Amino acid sequence: MKNFPRVCLLFFITPLILFAFNFMACNIMKKNLKTDTADDIKEFIISESKGEYFLISKEEIFQATSKSDNNGIRQITGYTEYRISSYDVNSGNLISRVLLGDRKENACELLGESNGLLWYKSVDPELGFHARDPKTLDVMIPQRRITNINPFLEGNLSQPEWNKIKTYYGFDIYKQMPMISDNSGFLYFIDPETLKAEKTGGSVKNYDFDKNCLSTSLSLNDNSNLYMKGSPRNHIEIGNKELEDVSFLKGEFIQSSVQIDPKTIINELLEPFNKEINNLEKQIDSLKNILSEFSVDSDKDKNKSITQSRKIFIERNIERLEKKIKYSEDSKQKETESENFTLFTPDGCVFVYSQTDVTDQSKVLISKIKIDPDTSIVLVWQTKLENIYSDPAKGLDRSAFEAVFSKGDPDLNTKRAVMGNGKLIFMSMLRAVCIDIENGKVLWEKEM
Secondary structure (H helix, E strand, O other): OOOHHHHHHHHHHHHHHHHHHHHHHHHHOOOOOOOOOOOEEEEEEEEEEOOEEEEEEEEEEEEEEEEEEEOOEEEEEEEEEEEEEEEEOOOOOEEEEEEEEEHHHHOEEEEEEEOOEEEEEEOOOOOOEEEEOOOOOOEEEOHHHHHHHOHHHOOOEOOOOHHHHHHHOEEEOOOOEEEEEEOOOOEEEEOOOOOOEEEEOOOOOOOOOOOOOEEOEEEEEOOEEEEEEOOOEEEEEEOOEEEEEEEEEOOEEEEOOOOOOHHHOOHHHHHHHHHHHHHHHHHHHHHHHHHHHOEOOOOOOHHHEOOHHHHHHHHHHHHHHHHHHHHHHHHHHHHHHOOOOEOOOOOOEEEEEEEOOOOOOOEEEEEEEEEOOOOOEEEEEEEEEEEEEOOHHHHOOOOHHHHHOOOOOOOOOOEEEEEEOOEEEEEEOOEEEEEEOOOOOEEEEEEO
């Protein structure tokens, strides 16, 4: 009988504990789509509109419905929601936010950017294919406006499921035009100014904004590449020449995670082609001058005569040089149209990602380096990111209980890098850090 009160107490407490855990799972783990931090970043681009620059981020919110930790095996179930956020690049302040909700019912995929507008395709039939303002995220060009201008598309635009949008809708970054398809599978370009549809052949092209932003190699131009060599400290090799004066601990080059518009490619990439073409054009001009100064008719002026065979020889040389120009121009066009993710500053520098030390809690270093014409390397600046670890798992400093019963399911491994308006924005561990590319100063930092 002495144990009876204890047994009764356990009888009543056990249901309360189970109820408490159920309550936590059903309520406390629910994230506020509007205000809570994101669990992953799916889209991350800098967009310019009317002279202002904005960081556009599509953020994933994981709504956990149950979590458990059985002997270290973590099991989570739930569903995914999304939102689109616009941040001021200069301050990092949130300007506007659109809540999309559940992925399957309200998926909204970024197709591309042109004329200061963001083009999207939504599975929501009320939105469909449309364009938004980067600052306010308001719909500026609704689908009905496009079908009004192109009546044959009324009720005829394809309606793919959320996971097939990029199969039927896309963006040609070279033409700066979104691509759409109708129910018969025909493809069309949409002129971003007139909104008129133009039928096209081929296949859907997609704007790549999910590139791995770290690489051990980097293309300077068609004939020159940089490589990271050595371990654990890396130095740079260029043209089979190893430059060991500047080295980095586990260094990697930082690339843009977003495909770069060919129109913004700086001259360093195209300069070798321009020099070659300019040199060939000068040779052609010189040969043409010879033809114009000398007469083929030797009877008129024997001092300025030229034989017919000499004339043919010069003309053939001109044709040969013109073919070489055509080849260089084609190579230049190919370089321009190749997928480019190389981050060059206006003064021709690149960025390197490395770590501070060999411990498991090492921080991240961002370095700006200058490659000089004599293939020497100059370290312009180096900035330490105080709140980002090279091992992202170290950023989750919580107990097992807190991790299991916390909100969401954060993915700390996603990394993004974009550059615009004189700023490099690097995102890791769901934190965005904005760095002035001129001096390496951290301008702002925020949780996404």
